[in-house]
Amino acid sequence: MERLLKSDKDCILVAESANDNKVVGMCTIQTLISTAEGGQVGLLEDLIVAAGFRHQGIGSKLLAEAVYWAECQGLKRLQLLADKNNLPALGFYKNQVWLSTELVCLRKP
Ligand SMILES: CC(C)(COP(=O)(O)OP(=O)(O)OC[C@H]1O[C@@H](n2cnc3c(N)ncnc32)[C@H](O)[C@@H]1OP(=O)(O)O)[C@@H](O)C(=O)NCCC(=O)NCCS
Structure with missing residues (x-):
């Protein structure tokens, strides 16, 4: 988190409670270079x-702000990974008109 805070190419968005300014929500966007897109793209996390x-x-507001930030940065695409068992989140993203892809995520343990 500290490294993200110091980064000038990545972004942390927070939602604060109007009552006490306590952080009640967040997301981050990290920029990557896509040779396929020919420019920078964003990975939405957290x-x-x-x-x-x-x-x-x-x-929804956090997502909308993330999209706005990405547009302002000239990012060519925003993407995210979600657990296929996280059905509430997948339903949420679908209703926010985020499209599923045919890509499969692999990891090396
Ligand atoms: C996914 C998550 C971030 C959504 O956050 P949220 O603040 O509840 O999102 P919203 O309130 O904008 O939308 C959630 C639902 O509430 C509904 N809603 C929004 N405002 C509402 C209101 N005032 N009254 C009633 N319902 C409302 C929306 O229509 C939406 O329905 P949908 O899920 O069927 O699309 C939250 O559920 C979460 O933190 N989940 C755990 C972490 C997680 O899984 N993150 C994703 C990792 S990939």
Whole structure:
């Protein structure tokens, strides 16, 4: 998180409670270079809203701000990874018109 805070090419967005300025939601965007797109793209990570603050539109606003930030930076694409078992999140993204891809994520342990 400290490295992201210091980075001038990545972004941390937070949602604060109007009552006490407590952070109740966040997401991050990290920039990558896509040779396929011919420019910078963004990886959206860490989208979370505190359990007691969900279903109030905070997640949607964070996503909208992430898209706006990406547009302002001239990023050619925003992408994210979600657990295929995280059905609430997948439904949420679908309703926000984020499209599933045919890509499969692999990792080397
Ligand atoms: C996914 C997550 C970020 C969504 O955050 P959120 O603040 O609840 O999102 P929103 O309130 O904008 O939208 C959630 C739902 O509430 C509904 N909603 C929004 N405002 C509302 C309101 N005022 N009253 C009732 N419902 C409302 C939306 O229509 C939406 O429905 P949908 O899920 O069917 O699309 C949140 O559930 C979360 O933190 N989950 C755990 C972490 C996680 O899985 N993150 C994703 C990792 S890939």
